[in-house]
Amino acid sequence: MAEAILFYALAALTVISAVLVVTVKDVFHAALYLALTLFSLAAIYVTLGAYFLAAIQVLVYIGAIVVLAIFVINLTRTLTGSAVKLSRRWVIPTALVSALTACLIAVALIKSGMGTAMPALAPDDGTKLIGKQLLGRYVLPFELVSVLLLSALIAAIAIVGKDREEEK
């Protein structure tokens, strides 16, 4: 019972803040609501027993990605203020399409009945399990991710740094 209340509260918080992320006018406020969404998702990961992932979610998503987005929002603020309008033309068809997509997936899930299973028992130590998998069977993707991050870093410096040299 407590589990259900916790899930519904966190799910409601996640969905409401996600709606605000995509509808609110000021993109800066949207970034703050995105942080709230990501934080409540981290709480949902905790209810799923994924403690390590919850910590990574807070550190990487809120600590790095949202902060970076806020930096760029402030760097690209025009003098006329944050004139961030939604394109009104597409709001109703898009809302319809995305609502129907959600309904389609939800109905398919309910019909398939794969969710009728009872919640599994808590694993002994999920973090240990991830560590073993990461340096065992999945060591190649793990190394590739580090190459990906390095190339993203170099590319970001190449893209943003080039402009400054040309100004001089």
Next chain:
Amino acid sequence: MTITLTHYLILGAVLFALGVYGAITRRNAIGILMALELMFNAVNLTFVAAGRWQAAPDGVGQLFALFVIAAAAAESVLGLAIILAIYRRRLVVNADEMDLMKH
């Protein structure tokens, strides 16, 4: 009132649909990137929930969510760098005004 896998998957589906809505309706390119992050997180939630309901949990659901987070970080860094570079050259942040490559 038991919470089943379906509950988590439906939450993921709703989040993904909200991300799609945001990615199409936002004009600001940073807003589009944030909607993309929402979609990444919906997928992560699906991975983690599905991994939790495995018969013999081996942590692979969480592992793939970790890989998605790393890919999302790289994507977000590159996207924001491109937005910043375009803003410096042309003073636009709206995606529909970035039409330099339009024929």
